[in-house]
Every structure is written in C-alpha cells, then in structure tokens.
Amino acid sequence: MPLSRAEHEDYYLGYANSVLWPMLHGRVDLLDVSSGQRATYEAVNRRLAKLARPHLRDTDILWIHDYHLIPLAAALRELGVTNPIGFFLHTPFPDAGSVQALSHSDSFLRWFAAYDLVGLQTSRDVARFLDAFRSAGAAQLISGRCIRWQDEIIRVGSFPIGIDADGFRDMAEDAIRTQTPPLSSHRLMIGVDRLDYTKGIPNRLRGFQTYLRDHPAEEDRIAFVQIAPPTREDVGAYMDVRRELEQLSGEVNGEFSDIGYVPVQYIHRAVARSAISGLLRRADIALITPLNDGMNLVAKEFVAAQDPEDPGVLVLSKFAGAAEQLEGGAVLINPHDPASVADGIRKAARMPVGERRQRHEQMYDILRQSNGDWWADSYLRALEASAVIRISNLAS
Numbered sequence: 001m002p003l004s005r006a007e008h009e010d011y012y013l014g015y016a017n018s019v020l021w022p023m024l025h026g027r028v029d030l031l032d033v034s035s036g037q038r039a040t041y042e043a044v045n046r047r048l049a050k051l052a053r054p055h056l057r058d059t060d061i062l063w064i065h066d067y068h069l070i071p072l073a074a075a076l077r078e079l080g081v082t083n084p085i086g087f088f089l090h091t092p093f094p095d096a097g098s099v100q101a102l103s104h105s106d107s108f109l110r111w112f113a114a115y116d117l118v119g120l121q122t123s124r125d126v127a128r129f130l131d132a133f134r135s136a137g138a139a140q141l142i143s144g145r146c147i148r149w150q151d152e153i154i155r156v157g158s159f160p161i162g163i164d165a166d167g168f169r170d171m172a173e174d175a176i177r178t179q180t181p182p183l184s185s186h187r188l189m190i191g192v193d194r195l196d197y198t199k200g201i202p203n204r205l206r207g208f209q210t211y212l213r214d215h216p217a218e219e220d221r222i223a224f225v226q227i228a229p230p231t232r233e234d235v236g237a238y239m240d241v242r243r244e245l246e247q248l249s250g251e252v253n254g255e256f257s258d259i260g261y262v263p264v265q266y267i268h269r270a271v272a273r274s275a276i277s278g279l280l281r282r283a284d285i286a287l288i289t290p291l292n293d294g295m296n297l298v299a300k301e302f303v304a305a306q307d308p309e310d311p312g313v314l315v316l317s318k319f320a321g322a323a324e325q326l327e328g329g330a331v332l333i334n335p336h337d338p339a340s341v342a343d344g345i346r347k348a349a350r351m352p353v354g355e356r357r358q359r360h361e362q363m364y365d366i367l368r369q370s371n372g373d374w375w376a377d378s379y380l381r382a383l384e385a386s387a388v389i390r391i392s393n394l395a396s
C-alpha cells in the first residue's frame with residue numbers, strides 16, 4: 001500500500017518512529033508529539049484494513065506485526081472481521097510511566113483489546129504490559145496472562161523470537177571458505193546494528209575506550225569492527241547519534257592507533273548477510289550493548305555462527321531481550337557504565353577455551369530448542385486457543 005508524502009512524514013517518520021519507537025524504548029525525552037500525527041497513524045491503519053478486508057476468507061488467521069500497525073485489528077473489527085487476530089510486538093514493552101507520557105495513553109492501550117492474543121518478547125515485557133493496564137485504572141488481573149480492563153479482556157504472552165541456528169551456522173561456515181581473512185593479527189571484536197540510538201553504540205565505544213586505557217599492553221590489543229548501516233536518517237535523533245559515533249570513533253583511534261593497529265573500524269553502510277555471518281564466525285568477541293532492545297537477533301546469530309571447538313564470547317547488555325534466555329552463557333554487562341563494558345571485554349578476552357565451549361554449548365542448545373519455527377508454531381497455537389475462548393464467549 002503506497003503512502004503519500006504527507007503519510008510518510010506523519011505516519012512513518014512521525015507517529016511510528018518519533019513517538020511510538022522512543023516511547024516503547026522508554027526514551028520519553030525524545031517524544032515528538034505534534035498534532036495530527038496520531039490521526040494520520042490511525043487513518044493509515046484504517047485504509048490498510050479496508051484494502052485487506054476483501055481478501056480475507058472465513059478460515060484465515062491474521063498475525064499482525066509491530067508498532068506501525070497496532071490499531072489494525074481495531075480497524076478490521078470495525079469492518080466486521082471476526083477471524084482470529086494476533087499481534088506481535090518486536091520492541092520491548094515500556095514501563096507504565098512511559099505509556100502515560102502519551103497524551104492519549106488510554107486509546108493506545110485500547111488498541112490491544114481488539115486482538116485475541118498479544119505476543120511480547122520476554123516475561124519482563126509481559127509484566128510491564130499488565131502493569132500499564134493496572135496503572136491506567138479499573139483493571140482486574142485474571143491471571144498472569146490475562147487482564148480485564150474497562151470491560152475488555154486482553155490476553156498476552158511471552159514468545160521470544162528465534163532464529164534458524166543451524167541454517168545460520170551453515171551460512172557462516174560457507175562464508176569463511178570464500179571470504180578473505182582480515183589482515184589484522186589482533187583479536188577481533190564485532191558489533192552489528194542498525195545505527196539506532198537504542199542500540200547503545202556510543203556507550204560501547206566509551207566502554208572500549210575504558211578497556212584500552214586500562215590495558216595498554218600490546219598483547220591485550222583488540223581490533224573492534226562496528227557495522228552500523230544508516231536507518232531512519234530523516235529523524236533528528238538518528239542524525240545526532242551518527243555525529244556522536246563518528247566523533248567518538250575518531251577520538252578513540254586518535255588516542256590508541258599505532259603502526260599496524262587501528263582500534264576501531266566503523267562501517268556506515270549495509271553489508272551482505274553472508275559476509276556478516278562470516279565476520280561473526282571469525283570474531284573472538286561480540287559486543288552487543290543496547291540500552292533497550294526487544295530481543296536482539298545479532299546476539300543469537302553470533303552464537304549460531306561460532307565454531308563449537310573454539311567459540312567466541314558474547315558480551316551482552318542485560319537490557320537486551322536475549323539476556324533472559326542467554327544469561328547463563330553470555331557475559332552480561334550494564335551498557336550505561338563504561339567500567340562494566342570494559343570489564344565484560346576483559347573477561348571475554350581472557351576466558352579459557354573450556355569455559356568458552358561450555359557457555360557456547362549451553363546457548364546453542366537454547367537457540368535450537370527455541371528456533372524460528374518453534375516461535376511461530378507456539379505463538380499460532382496459543383492464538384488459536386485464545387480465539388476459541390473469545391468465539392465461545394460471544395456465542396454464550
């Protein structure tokens with residue numbers, strides 16, 4: 001469905017990416033609530049519902065994804081659609097205070113009531129989701145997955161998104177066969193993210209800077225490759241983080257570069273998926289430090305890509321959704337504290353191979369058990385069960 005220029009500005013750049021995205025990540029300081037944007041957001045969802053309506057068959061199950069489309073189920077219900085409709089939010093669900101920062105927080109919460117099941121990434125998100133309704137008043141908790149709010153029943157569950165771990169490992173193995181190895185003789189540390197202020201890339205550089213200051217010896221040197229392609233560049237907050245990152249990487253390189261050693265390589269463009277898989281495989285450390293992240297698939301892809309005999313170490317923010325599943329195997333850090341990031345890097349760089357293998361095996365088992373197919377199947381089964389309850393309630 002093509003968007004007009006005005007819709008692109010008010011719906012996509014505006015309401016979705018300058019209001020909902022920062023709010024969902026708890027960055028209410030960045031909220032840009034201009035008049036008209038929310039009306040366009042709802043209007044685009046209504047238009048999409050009208051466009052989809054004639055294509056729906058009675059037996060269809062609808063699964064709607066992410067924050068651009070939260071009111072879509074309500075718009076479909078207005079058109080008389082009674083099919084099971086599920087929703088999955090890829091971002092975190094924020095604390096109740098952030099939701100209240102929206103000038104229309106009740107309408108935001110009500111959008112979720114049109115779904116048979118709301119899927120979130122972690123149990124922490126589910127707890128926050130239920131809390132947002134409780135804080136909005138007149139809510140009655142029916143169970144840990146179901147709440148009655150202003151005469152609406154809302155069902156929610158945690159369904160951590162998975163990847164095809166074996167497929168990614170195969171791709172990484174193929175990639176290193178064909179890729180030219182990097183020239184650097186230093187240990188390789190990698191970061192791969194869209195250049196988004198939620199990903200904590202400047203914080204990670206400050207952490208690396210602290211590490212380099214504390215470990216001046218040549219044998220402790222690590223070459224850090226950060227791949228961060230542009231995203232949503234028309235939104236002001238994204239221009240700011242780009243400038244900050246460029247300045248910081250220059251600063252770190254100025255302070256620590258030596259003949260034959262450049263500490264930071266910052267690549268500000270898209271890199272092919274297979275090339276990324278090869279780099280992840282070669283890396284000794286992945287430094288993944290979001291300030292807040294729904295899941296973070298790169299963390300899982302890094303684990304999948306490793307050689308099980310000589311695996312690298314995942315240094316992971318405790319604020320990534322992936323930390324809930326991988327806390328036993330990853331080195332968890334606080335991305336706000338450069339000393340914690342530096343300590344994580346040091347631990348990873350010195351970890352003996354036995355411990356690396358054991359941590360990797362534990363994480364790889366989890367990735368295999370909760371892979372992409374498991375995620376979709378378990379969500380869709382739960383959605384069908386929820387829809388049966390709604391339809392039988394309607395009938396009685």
Ligand code: ADQ
Pocket residue numbers: 090091161192193194227228229269270271272273276293294295296297298299301
């Ligand atoms: P994203 O914020 O985009 O996704 P993430 O999960 O890390 O974050 O990455 C998505 C995919 O993009 C990964 O497969 C990764 O390999 C790829 N990617 C990242 N940087 C890339 C680059 N420089 N070049 C090429 N590919 C790159 C949102 C949420 C996350 C959640 C996912 C899935 O913000 O928290 O994990 O959805 O639910």
